[in-house]
Amino acid sequence: MSIYLDNNATTRVDSEVLQAMLPFFADQFGNPSSMHDIGAAAGAAMKTARQQLQALIGAKFDHEIIFTSGGTESNNTAILSALDVMPERSEIVTSAVEHPAVLTLCGHLEKTRGIKVHRIPVDQHGRLDLDAYRAALTHRVAIVSIMWANNETGTIFPVARLSEMAKNVGAIFHTDAVPAIGKLPVDLKSTAIDMLSLSGHKFHGPKGVGALYIKSGVPFHALIMGGHQQRNRRAGTENTPGIVGLGKAAELALWRMDEEITWVKSLRDRLEEGLLKRIPKTFVTGDPLARLPNTTNVVFEGIGSEAVQFLLNRHGIACASGSACSSGSSRQSHVLEAMNPDAAALGAVRFSFSHFSREEDVDQVLEVIPGIVMKLRGSFPFSAGGERRRIDNSAAAAR
Numbered sequence: 340m341s342i343y344l345d346n347n348a349t350t351r352v353d354s355e356v357l358q359a360m361l362p363f364f365a366d367q368f369g370n371p372s373s374m375h376d377i378g379a380a381a382g383a384a385m386k387t388a389r390q391q392l393q394a395l396i397g398a399k400f401d402h403e404i405i406f407t408s409g410g411t412e413s414n415n416t417a418i419l420s421a422l423d424v425m426p427e428r429s430e431i432v433t434s435a436v437e438h439p440a441v442l443t444l445c446g447h448l449e450k451t452r453g454i455k456v457h458r459i460p461v462d463q464h465g466r467l468d469l470d471a472y473r474a475a476l477t478h479r480v481a482i483v484s485i486m487w488a489n490n491e492t493g494t495i496f497p498v499a500r501l502s503e504m505a506k507n508v509g510a511i512f513h514t515d516a517v518p519a520i521g522k523l524p525v526d527l528k529s530t531a532i533d534m535l536s537l538s539g540h541k542f543h544g545p546k547g548v549g550a551l552y553i554k555s556g557v558p559f560h561a562l563i564m565g566g567h568q569q570r571n572r573r574a575g576t577e578n579t580p581g582i583v584g585l586g587k588a589a590e591l592a593l594w595r596m597d598e599e600i601t602w603v604k605s606l607r608d609r610l611e612e613g614l615l616k617r618i619p620k621t622f623v624t625g626d627p628l629a630r631l632p633n634t635t636n637v638v639f640e641g642i643g644s645e646a647v648q649f650l651l652n653r654h655g656i657a658c659a660s661g662s663a664c665s666s667g668s669s670r671q672s673h674v675l676e677a678m679n680p681d682a683a684a685l686g687a688v689r690f691s692f693s694h695f696s697r698e699e700d701v702d703q704v705l706e707v708i709p710g711i712v713m714k715l716r717g718s719f720p721f722s723a724g725g726e727r728r729r730i731d732n733s734a735a736a737a738r
């Protein structure tokens with residue numbers, strides 16, 4: 340694959356991250372819990388990683404961070420912990436557009452434990468319905484879980500304000516910040532956010548490692564029980580190479596933040612302007628004012644997003660249609676469904692950038708995509724029946 344514009348699904352591990360990790364598979368293989376020098380070296384590396392994350396997210400103390408297996412585990416841990424520490428409360432407030440790592444768990448809790456789940460709706464730009472949010476906040480709510488920014492559309496939620504509102508009713512406020520990390524400045528000290536999830540592989544760290552921030556003083560109950568690792572908050576021998584890589588990725592993300600934001604935004608805007616200029620009946624979903632700088636989600640009216648993605652893939656261009664996490668299935672996007680049910684049936688194409696993205700990538704997309712859209716819309720000059728049928732068949736084969 341020569342052109343990779345699917346960085347909200349996963350990113351390339353930075354070579355500096357890989358180099359930082361390698362010794363921890365070899366000479367520095369110690370168990371951080373061991374009482375000897377080889378173990379202590381691994382423990383020290385983990386402390387460094389914690390501090391690197393602390394700096395990236397503006398946590399007050401390094402011990403506010405626990406390492407997990409990624410965004411999914413962090414989200415599950417936060418929600419289940421809140422229900423455990425506040426057994427007198429039995430409601431959850433979340434949004435209709437969260438990642439399945441939140442929504443699937445909430446659905447399960449609703450079915451098996453009688454938990455009431457408020458899924459706050461969004462408008463056509465993916466913005467949270469603040470009146471509905473306010474109305475759902477009562478002293479029955481154990482936890483509010485609202486993402487910092489949406490992974491499909493890039494729409495940013497006003498989490499600082501939302502966390503203040505949740506605090507007024509004594510609910511724990513958790514945010515899934517997985518797609519926002521490294522693309523937006525985050526300073527937790529200055530907010531009422533109690534818990535935050537992040538994941539290494541979304542910002543050039545390794546897969547299978549992430550973190551959960553738990554503000555000092557917030558009651559917590561471990562999800563994974565066993566040994567005394569991580570102050571009894573997450574049992575199991577730590578993934579030291581992964582944690583070292585996560586820390587390095589955090590350090591690089593902080594160094595690069597301003598430059599990266601400017602770069603990915605310029606590429607994203609170049610692509611959007613080009614698409615809107617070249618292709619009629621095209622629109623961008625997501626909040627035009629508050630959106631992740633690296634993400635665009637585009638609806639080409641009248642044609643299925645999967646067919647567009649499939650044909651772009653044939654040109655060596657990787658992007659996403661619907662949710663990356665459900666790619667391979669032809670399930671429709673719950674995010675688009677919540678925003679614009681009419682558009683949801685056909686879907687949207689998501690392009691997401693990283694600092695490895697290049698201007699040539701954008702130009703290549705702009706060169707091939709008008710032809711693809713015209714063919715699929717059946718207006719290609721030479722596409723009498725035969726050509727069109729061939730495309731339809733290949734699109735179906737992609738599913």
Ligand SMILES: *Cc1c(COP(=O)(O)O)cnc(C)c1O
Nearest residue numbers: 409410411438440490517518538
């Ligand atoms: C990718 C993603 C996750 C899942 O993170 P993993 O580390 O892959 O488990 C959770 N939430 C959002 C918003 C994501 O984009």
